[in-house]
Amino acid sequence: MTNDASLVPDVPSELLGRYDRPGPRYTSYPTAPTWSEAHGGAEHAERLRAAGRHAGEPLSMYVHLPYCESMCWFCGCNVVITQDRGKGANYVDEVLREAALARSLLGDDADRPVVQHHWGGGTPTFLPPEHLVRLFEGLRALYPVADDAEVSLEVDPRVTSREQLAALRQVGFNRVSMGVQDFDPKVQQTIHRIQTFEQTAQLVADARDLGYESVNIDLIYGLPFQTTESYARTLELALQLRPDRVACYGYAHVPWLKKHQNVIPEDALPSGEAKLRLYLQALAAFGAGGYVPIGMDHFARAEDSLAEAAERGALHRNFMGYATRPAGDMLSFGVTAISEIDGAFAQNLKGLPEWLAKLDAGELPVERGLRRDADDEARRRIILDLMCRFRLDYADHGGAEAFQKQYADELATLRPMQDDGLVAFDERGLTVTRLGRLFVRNLCMPFDAWLNKKKGADGTGQARFSRTV
Numbered sequence: 001m002t003n004d005a006s007l008v009p010d011v012p013s014e015l016l017g018r019y020d021r022p023g024p025r026y027t028s029y030p031t032a033p034t035w036s037e038a039h040g041g042a043e044h045a046e047r048l049r050a051a052g053r054h055a056g057e058p059l060s061m062y063v064h065l066p067y068c069e070s071m072c073w074f075c076g077c078n079v080v081i082t083q084d085r086g087k088g089a090n091y092v093d094e095v096l097r098e099a100a101l102a103r104s105l106l107g108d109d110a111d112r113p114v115v116q117h118h119w120g121g122g123t124p125t126f127l128p129p130e131h132l133v134r135l136f137e138g139l140r141a142l143y144p145v146a147d148d149a150e151v152s153l154e155v156d157p158r159v160t161s162r163e164q165l166a167a168l169r170q171v172g173f174n175r176v177s178m179g180v181q182d183f184d185p186k187v188q189q190t191i192h193r194i195q196t197f198e199q200t201a202q203l204v205a206d207a208r209d210l211g212y213e214s215v216n217i218d219l220i221y222g223l224p225f226q227t228t229e230s231y232a233r234t235l236e237l238a239l240q241l242r243p244d245r246v247a248c249y250g251y252a253h254v255p256w257l258k259k260h261q262n263v264i265p266e267d268a269l270p271s272g273e274a275k276l277r278l279y280l281q282a283l284a285a286f287g288a289g290g291y292v293p294i295g296m297d298h299f300a301r302a303e304d305s306l307a308e309a310a311e312r313g314a315l316h317r318n319f320m321g322y323a324t325r326p327a328g329d330m331l332s333f334g335v336t337a338i339s340e341i342d343g344a345f346a347q348n349l350k351g352l353p354e355w356l357a358k359l360d361a362g363e364l365p366v367e368r369g370l371r372r373d374a375d376d377e378a379r380r381r382i383i384l385d386l387m388c389r390f391r392l393d394y395a396d397h398g399g400a401e402a403f404q405k406q407y408a409d410e411l412a413t414l415r416p417m418q419d420d421g422l423v424a425f426d427e428r429g430l431t432v433t434r435l436g437r438l439f440v441r442n443l444c445m446p447f448d449a450w451l452n453k454k455k456g457a458d459g460t461g462q463a464r465f466s467r468t469v
């Protein structure tokens, strides 16, 4: 795999007019807007009991810690804003209660090593060290963690101390992911997130000094007032940090879903072509810096396990983004957390009081979900191949003849995209081209039966999604 600046394709402007439209990010298929309240706590409990038969198989785990000290206007996460740090202690108790309830349903025989354990939010390091440790120890007592597991959490350099990182490292955390977004003062002011380069650099140095194996930073392109010049400086500073991985997400402006985004001045947002150019700038900068592009929005140093997994075609995608350790089942705890168990998704209630009330009643605090049928499974595998491998081999999907017959309409929809140079066909399957990688969500959309209203009574409504560019 090459890792130089020549990775940047030429993008004809007319392609943006054709492909910049609302579409899912495919961290799941079927996507979250299709899930229904008919799949609630009782159905999730049933799937957990069924998953007990997968004893010995690896498990992924996610914990959602929703507290943040202040709101960033671009944020798309489910958060609770408070300065009262005492609230975190009770939350730890409740998460452990939820985890114990799920464990009792999985059954005592279901000894399943956790190979990927991640905390996100919110700001996990809103909690003081003693509660962070108590939470991890409590979960590990219920769900043993494999010796070589990736144990990671998201940290906010503005509120995270070396003491917290040290405590977490000592109990087994080996990866940190830091929110940066942009280093430009005007951009930071507009998104309500003032974070100096020195703050971030200090925390990166602390993480390395404490023995964390991997440091990831998150950047966002498409933020208000980002320009070619300002973004070049952000990329230069990001490269100075020498992170192992970089997630470079497009800003998803969805004020109809996230009301606080209304504060963002829309006329200051780079849209369409300007936004795409910012991403291409990142592609060139990280390529020149020795990073390999991974999937649609990640970069990794060539020796990083994510780059190695991509090279082997072993990349996986779930709610945490791209992953190296595919586990069939993912157990998640906390408000709004999404589990994927025995072929079904289940998302927890989003409001803290509602989530707590269910736990008090001894029930799983699930709001909605979906159990995949055989058609969903088949389409999910297609979408995963496109998103993770940029390649689909008919042989992996029932053979050329069956695939072409089953997905004749979908393949017909891809033909104009072939003419536009986004996808190339051969007798064994299809490959997403370097240009097509920029529009991979568009290439997945024809295979999304829910989006195309082949399934579901009300369709999904494309306006619910962010734009694909």
Ligand code: SF4
Pocket (backbone or CB within 6 Å): 067, 068, 070, 071, 072, 075, 076, 077, 079, 121, 122, 123, 156, 179
């Ligand atoms: S710190 Fe992170 S989770 Fe909290 S509001 Fe800001 S972006 Fe959202």
